[in-house]
Amino acid sequence: MSRIGILGGAFDPIHLGHTRIIKESILKLNLDTLLVIPTKNNPWKDHSALSNNDRINTISLAIKDIAKAKICTIELDSLTEDKNYTIDTLKTLKKQYQNDELFYIMGMDQASKFNQWKNAKEISELVSLVVFKRPDYQENNNLKTYHFFEIETSISHESSTAIKQGHIEMLDKNVLSYLANHGLCLDSLIKKKMSNKRYLHTLSVAKLAREFAQSNHLDDLKAYIAAMMHDVAKEMDKDLELELMKKYYSEFLNKPEPVYHQWLSSYVCQNEFDIHDQEILQAIENHTTASLDMHLLDMCVYCADKLDPLRGYDSSEAIALCNQDIKKGFVYCLNDFYQFSKKKNREIDPCFFEIFNKFKKEI
Numbered sequence: 238m239s240r241i242g243i244l245g246g247a248f249d250p251i252h253l254g255h256t257r258i259i260k261e262s263i264l265k266l267n268l269d270t271l272l273v274i275p276t277k278n279n280p281w282k283d284h285s286a287l288s289n290n291d292r293i294n295t296i297s298l299a300i301k302d303i304a305k306a307k308i309c310t311i312e313l314d315s316l317t318e319d320k321n322y323t324i325d326t327l328k329t330l331k332k333q334y335q336n337d338e339l340f341y342i343m344g345m346d347q348a349s350k351f352n353q354w355k356n357a358k359e360i361s362e363l364v365s366l367v368v369f370k371r372p373d374y375q376e377n378n379n380l381k382t383y384h385f386f387e388i389e390t391s392i393s394h395e396s397s398t399a400i401k402q403g404h405i406e407m408l409d410k411n412v413l414s415y416l417a418n419h420g421l422c423l424d425s426l427i428k429k430k431m432s433n434k435r436y437l438h439t440l441s442v443a444k445l446a447r448e449f450a451q452s453n454h455l456d457d458l459k460a461y462i463a464a465m466m467h468d469v470a471k472e473m474d475k476d477l478e479l480e481l482m483k484k485y486y487s488e489f490l491n492k493p494e495p496v497y498h499q500w501l502s503s504y505v506c507q508n509e510f511d512i513h514d515q516e517i518l519q520a521i522e523n524h525t526t527a528s529l530d531m532h533l534l535d536m537c538v539y540c541a542d543k544l545d546p547l548r549g550y551d552s553s554e555a556i557a558l559c560n561q562d563i564k565k566g567f568v569y570c571l572n573d574f575y576q577f578s579k580k581k582n583r584e585i586d587p588c589f590f591e592i593f594n595k596f597k598k599e600i
Contacts, residue, residue: 239337242271243330243364245312245323247397248292249285250416251299252407254395258369262342263305265388266367271342272309272330273300278320286401286422289313291415298411324356327363339364340386345371351379358383403429405509414511420458423465426510431472438547439468445556446541452560453533460537462512463520467538470501492526492586499525527571527592536567543570568596 242262248255263271275292285292293308300306311329312321323341330339341364343351348368351357360366361383368385380387395407405413405426416422423443428436443464450460470478478497482490486500503521506512516534523535524542531539540559544552555573559566571593578585 239269239334240267240340241330241334241337242266242268242340242342242367243274243309243327244271244342245274245276245326247285248273248275248296249287249397250292250400250408250412250422251296252395252397252400252412253409254407256299256303256409257395258342258344258390259300259303259306261369261388261390262340262367263303266340266386268305268340271303271306273306274309274312274326276321277312277315278318286425291419291421295412295415298415299409301411322355324354324360324363327360331363340367341365342367342369344369348379348385349377351383401425401428403427405429410511417462417506417510417512418514420462420465423462427465427469430469430505435468435471438545439465441545441547442467442538442541445545446537449537449541449559449563449566450534453537453563455534455537455563456516459514459517460520460534460541462514463517463524463534463538464541466502466506466510466512466517467521467524467542468498468502470505471498473498473501473505496525499523526586526588527567529588529592529595531567531592531596533563536563540566540570543574562600564596565600568593568600571596 244255244259244262246255259271259273262268273296275289275296277289287295293310293313296308300308312326315321327339327341341360343366345368351366354360366383366385368380368387369390370387371390379385400407401422403425408416413426416426424440427439431439443461446464447457447461450457478501481501481504482497485504489497489500499522503518506518506521512518516532519532520535520538523531524538527535527539537559540555540563544555544559546552555566555569558569571589575585575589575593
């Protein structure tokens with residue numbers, strides 16, 4: 238007889254709290270196998286941020302070094318779109334593992350409302366119920382009524398909700414890399430790194446950059462990722478900013494400090510989010526000053542940043558031009574920048590004129 242653990246959940250996305258529970262369950266329950274079951278239509282949740290395929294891929298990355306853990310797609314494989322109830326899943330698993338002992342594992346938050354689950358008593362008779370107790374959760378009658386086996390654990394604040402607020406430290410590094418490089422949950426992952434005003438600007442720029450890329454038959458996913466990350470270092474601590482510029486981008490120290498973030502955002506992408514796609518990084522590094530080596534993807538991000546409707550002026554004509562021909566739209570933006578700087582009597586970097594003249598000739 239084998240001891241089989243069962244851990245169900247949305248895993249949207251899977252985080253370090255989940256993997257800790259998986260490891261501790263295997264150890265403390267002396268399990269032979271632990272089945273990780275992503276839900277398809279959770280009765281407690283309306284929808285998932287990640288697709289079923291992305292949830293499977295991220296769970297696989299998170300548990301790849303946990304030998305006794307494996308994904309079970311019993312609910313995802315269901316042909317019905319009805320809500321999945323634990324009782325139905327367990328009845329099916331009981332037939333597959335009829336000679337084995339099954340342990341259904343949950344957190345204290347779920348155990349505290351277990352009496353509201355469909356066929357709660359029948360579930361408690363089919364399997365051994367296991368709860369991970371937390372010191373910050375109050376005891377409740379469900380633990381005795383349904384004969385829960387209790388496992389003590391330290392206070393942990395990992396949650397999908399916290400991740401959606403920008404706590405990327407709660408994610409396995411391989412999961413974070415997968416999400417970032419597939420453009421998934423980026424609106425959540427970057428949130429803690431900027432003020433609300435800049436965050437709203439970033440979302441707007443990303444939407445517009447993707448639109449420009451699609452209209453010009455370019456890679457809209459890369460445009461979206463680059464635009465989502467273009468200001469990720471804009472509000473970096475100034476001492477750290479200078480330290481990193483001296484260490485990694487000393488050749489640009491003569492540039493005005495407000496443009497340092499275009500290189501440091503690229504640094505953050507590579508070192509915190511594991512994004513190494515050179516087209517994405519170049520688009521980020523060119524989004525403020527532009528360069529003589531501007532690719533069409535770079536222009537999408539540059540123009541989206543300059544023409545963001547949230548900037549408070551009517552950019553509809555220029556946006557239409559970018560959708561028609563991004564290179565023409567780029568030259569329009571360069572000219573607009575020149576006229577604005579001249580009006581405000583601002584100093585213009587000499588390299589600007591080289592860039593402007595090159596691309597003006599090309600169109």
